[in-house]
Amino acid sequence: MAIITKTHSLFSEALGRSDAFLSFQEQLGAVAKVDRPVVIIGERGSGKELAAVRLHYHSTRWQAPLVTVNCAALSESLLESELFGHEPGAFTGAIRLRTGRFESAHQGTLFLDEIGTMPLTMQEKILRVVEYQVVERLGGSRPMEVDVRIVAATNANLKSMAESGRFKDDLLDRLAFEVLHVPPLREREGDVLLLAEHFAARMAVELGLSTAPRFSKKVLEILEGYPWPGNVRELKSVVERAVFRAKGSEVIRDVVVDPFARTGRKVVEASMEPSAVSRQENGSTERGAGLLESMNLPDALADLERRYLEHALRQARFNQRKAAKILGLRYHQFRGLYRKHSQVQAELNNTDM
Structure with missing residues (x-):
């Protein structure tokens, strides 16, 4: 089951020396000392959970539990039971009392990973906990006080979700005391x-x-x-x-x-011969040339951009900075063009088969 309670080592440190990485670590250290909720935004694999671990162990709560819940891994009913716990007989199969994750994280930190996937009804219940610091087990009637710092993480645009009604504005306001953006590896x-x-x-x-x-x-x-x-x-x-x-x-x-x-x-x-690269480029050019006749102008221009990108990347051995120089572009201009034509890599892979 994708609900994990972890005791993390203080040596679970991120590695990096880039300005972007060091700046982010400095922000983490400063925010950790302020006992307020934090939202961590970052792409998949960028280290959001590790950032949450550092927040916890650099905070005044470091000796208390750090509890992790993957909100995307459970249905709404299971998520509610795991977060708030349940009393015996609360639902079919609830034989014994179960302590919820909020209780387990008392005086510590609760890390809600992938919070952007949480259903609206659950968001309402989380909001109540954030506001009043009380929880009730499923099937129970006695409110219990909990002292928990919430750290939430997602790769979704929560502000856009709130504007479209998919995330509660009030909850976003409560959680976003500070919003930290984990730098992607390409920027480090x-x-x-x-x-x-x-x-x-x-x-x-x-x-x-x-x-x-x-x-x-x-x-x-x-x-x-x-x-x-x-x-x-x-x-x-x-x-x-x-x-x-x-x-x-x-x-x-x-x-x-x-x-x-x-x-x-x-x-x-690494041992690819220049002649092999040339043959691949020629084959790609021949395949693309016949397409222009059946394209409108915007599609034809887009196709031309893709083929220029492909040619430059191959010539630069996939070094994007060198490819940018070949095309006469600044690096950030090249990156924007590359993102625009994200299928370039897939096309290159196909030509290599």
Whole structure:
């Protein structure tokens, strides 16, 4: 079941040295000392739960429990029972008394992960707890006081949800004493290689290797140039897979970003010959040229942009900063164009099959 009560180690620290990372950690440290609810916003895999852990252990509540609930993993009825507990006979199957997560987190922190998925009726009940610091078990009639700091996390736009009626304005106002935005990995310049080396060293120990393998220059370029939509979690999987597949080699010469792709297919082979890249580019150009005849002007321009992106990325070996220079764009302009044509990576993968 995806409801976890954890005693986290004080050594569960995030790693990074980029300005974006250090600035975020500074914000965390400052907010931790203020005993108020906090909302953490971040993309999948960016470290929202780790941020909640740091908030707890840098707060005055650090010696009390930190309780985690994944709101997306349970139906409304189960979520209510888990949060508030129930008395025997409260519903079919409720044989014994169950303590709710609010009670378990008394004097500590309750981390509500994926709060954007919580039904409106549950939001109303959470609002009551935030306002009055009391809970009632299902089937019970005695209000119980609880002293809990709520930290909520989501990758959804809660403000937009509130405007459309999918999230309660009052609850958002109560929870958002401070809103922290976890920086995505693509904005943490220099942290990718630091994290990659860290994950490689840990995987080497797990595999019983005497030393951690090094990354070849081409692999380093791939790691730095890839946009990492899955953030740190995705990077960890990719690096661990690369260390495993290196089979004890001192140097990692290729990485597999998509393990579901056909066996042997890589995002980029470090040993790929320039002629092979040229053949792939020519094939892509030939496939795209015939499409212009059947397109209207906006579609044709969009197709041309995609093909320019594809060509530049291949020429730069998927290093986005180099690709931006090839196209004569500033990096943030290139990133905007890349996001606009998010299917570029999928198209590139298909051409590599």
